[in-house]
Amino acid sequence: MNHKLNILLVSNHKNYFGIDMMIKIPNLGLCSIASNLDKNFCDVKVLDLTIAGRNPEKYFLKTIKYLKPDVVGFSCMAFQYKSSVGLAKMTKELFPSAVVVFGGYYPTIDSDTILNSDDMNYIDFIVRGEGEICFNELIKGLVNNSDLSEIKGLCYRSDGKLINNHNDCLIELEKLKLPDRSARLLYKGFNIMGKRSDAIETSRGCVYDCNFCSINMMYGKSYRKYTFERVLEDIWDAKKYGAKTIMMTDDNITLDGKRYKELCETITDAKLNDIRYLLQASVDGIKRTPGLPKAMADSGVRWVFLGIENIDDNSLSLMNKNEQMNKSDAYDVIGELRSYGIVIIGGFVLGYPDDTEEVLRANYEFAKKIGIDLPTFNIVTPYPNTPIRKELLQEGLITNLNDYTKYDCWEVNVKTRHLTTQQIYDIRDDMEGKYPLQSGSFWSLIKKFPFYSMRLFPRWAVTKPHDLFRLLKGF
Numbered sequence: 001m002n003h004k005l006n007i008l009l010v011s012n013h014k015n016y017f018g019i020d021m022m023i024k025i026p027n028l029g030l031c032s033i034a035s036n037l038d039k040n041f042c043d044v045k046v047l048d049l050t051i052a053g054r055n056p057e058k059y060f061l062k063t064i065k066y067l068k069p070d071v072v073g074f075s076c077m078a079f080q081y082k083s084s085v086g087l088a089k090m091t092k093e094l095f096p097s098a099v100v101v102f103g104g105y106y107p108t109i110d111s112d113t114i115l116n117s118d119d120m121n122y123i124d125f126i127v128r129g130e131g132e133i134c135f136n137e138l139i140k141g142l143v144n145n146s147d148l149s150e151i152k153g154l155c156y157r158s159d160g161k162l163i164n165n166h167n168d169c170l171i172e173l174e175k176l177k178l179p180d181r182s183a184r185l186l187y188k189g190f191n192i193m194g195k196r197s198d199a200i201e202t203s204r205g206c207v208y209d210c211n212f213c214s215i216n217m218m219y220g221k222s223y224r225k226y227t228f229e230r231v232l233e234d235i236w237d238a239k240k241y242g243a244k245t246i247m248m249t250d251d252n253i254t255l256d257g258k259r260y261k262e263l264c265e266t267i268t269d270a271k272l273n274d275i276r277y278l279l280q281a282s283v284d285g286i287k288r289t290p291g292l293p294k295a296m297a298d299s300g301v302r303w304v305f306l307g308i309e310n311i312d313d314n315s316l317s318l319m320n321k322n323e324q325m326n327k328s329d330a331y332d333v334i335g336e337l338r339s340y341g342i343v344i345i346g347g348f349v350l351g352y353p354d355d356t357e358e359v360l361r362a363n364y365e366f367a368k369k370i371g372i373d374l375p376t377f378n379i380v381t382p383y384p385n386t387p388i389r390k391e392l393l394q395e396g397l398i399t400n401l402n403d404y405t406k407y408d409c410w411e412v413n414v415k416t417r418h419l420t421t422q423q424i425y426d427i428r429d430d431m432e433g434k435y436p437l438q439s440g441s442f443w444s445l446i447k448k449f450p451f452y453s454m455r456l457f458p459r460w461a462v463t464k465p466h467d468l469f470r471l472l473k474g475f
Helices: 028-035 054-067 078-094 105-109 111-115 134-142 215-219 228-240 257-269 283-287 292-299 313-319 326-341 357-370 387-395 423-439 440-449 448-465 465-473
Strands: 007-012 041-046 070-075 101-102 125-127 154-158 161-164 196-199 245-248 275-280 301-309 343-350 375-377
Touching: 007 028, 007 054, 007 134, 007 357, 028 041, 028 134, 041 054, 054 078, 070 078, 070 134, 078 101, 101 292, 105 111, 111 125, 111 154, 111 161, 111 448, 125 134, 134 154, 196 228, 196 257, 215 275, 228 257, 228 326, 257 283, 257 292, 275 283, 283 301, 283 326, 292 301, 292 326, 292 465, 301 326, 301 357, 326 357, 343 357, 357 423, 375 423, 423 440
Parallel strands: 007 041, 007 070, 070 101, 101 125, 196 245, 245 275, 275 301, 301 343, 343 375
Antiparallel strands: 125 154, 154 161
């Protein structure tokens, strides 16, 4: 190609988060890839279709007609993959010579399936794992017409052969530049509870072995941390671009609780606690770090997603989480976080082989008892190549084996030894509908966020009438 390339990086529009009406976060990974490209070889833009309106495909088509990209990169998870292939097909039909690259979680964990499918008619390359270095090397290789066979993490077809380069190294985080937020084509619409949002990361990876999770296939069993100076610089940069709220996207920020407590104190000292933060944390990590909830609150943390998963001991054992989750610890941690005004989003994973209706409803009662503000009663998803998929396959408990469009944590793709798929749907919908009123969280959130709530419910009625109907059934 011997000329400077015009690159468009695309984040899929389909959202899986159970409370996506309240939280929309921009794609951080694509901005990081954009910033770490050698600009001598390319110009780059990031298109996050999450906020592209009611017809994101039409917006995408309009964008590529205008930009005429040489390279289009798509990031996707399993449930987003099919629609991303549709966008790739649009790209190839309009610009047959454009190079299409796929990356993200699903292409990383199931690259062999993609390589052996007809989808490769529309996909030229797959980037597995962390994309910053691999994608940059690919772009330089395309410009220079050089050999691509040594680029770690790159997969493609060549002369009828499948090339699946090893992906055996992790990026040294100190070598990465700050995310390039200026590359975003869309930015209005990202928010946390109505306040403009952005994202940062302070670490990557996790060392636990939760059998439903695919993080280890992305990063290996590793945990790497950015310097505090770099984290502060990233917050300042997000703030410069208008962020009032920030999600810390770390896979497990409390894996090193002492380090996170020190980071909270550093954020407070730097007077960056005027930002309101959302993060994912573990009960165990907070419990092991005395004083952490107060430090979090002082630093501006307003929302915490806690992985409760399941209170049934058999289910926890199957998840490989029985040593991470203790019910009495959950009481203590949630009570302390709430005493500082922090909103608790509780993540449950239900639908394990021994789960009965009694187990599902026991989790519901537990959520009410410990005071979770926003529970997400997700159903275990048998993602490709995860240990839980193999276990559920052996027992014949997967009811949707191949339609990955429903692999979004919300749709029910399994049955248990005691419940059919439809019974799980019905019980979960009943729990979701009744919880806000029976727990009191509905009125609590209105009290905490009155002006936002006034704007939220009319939009909710128009865009998700089924969810609002379930809520009204609880009255």
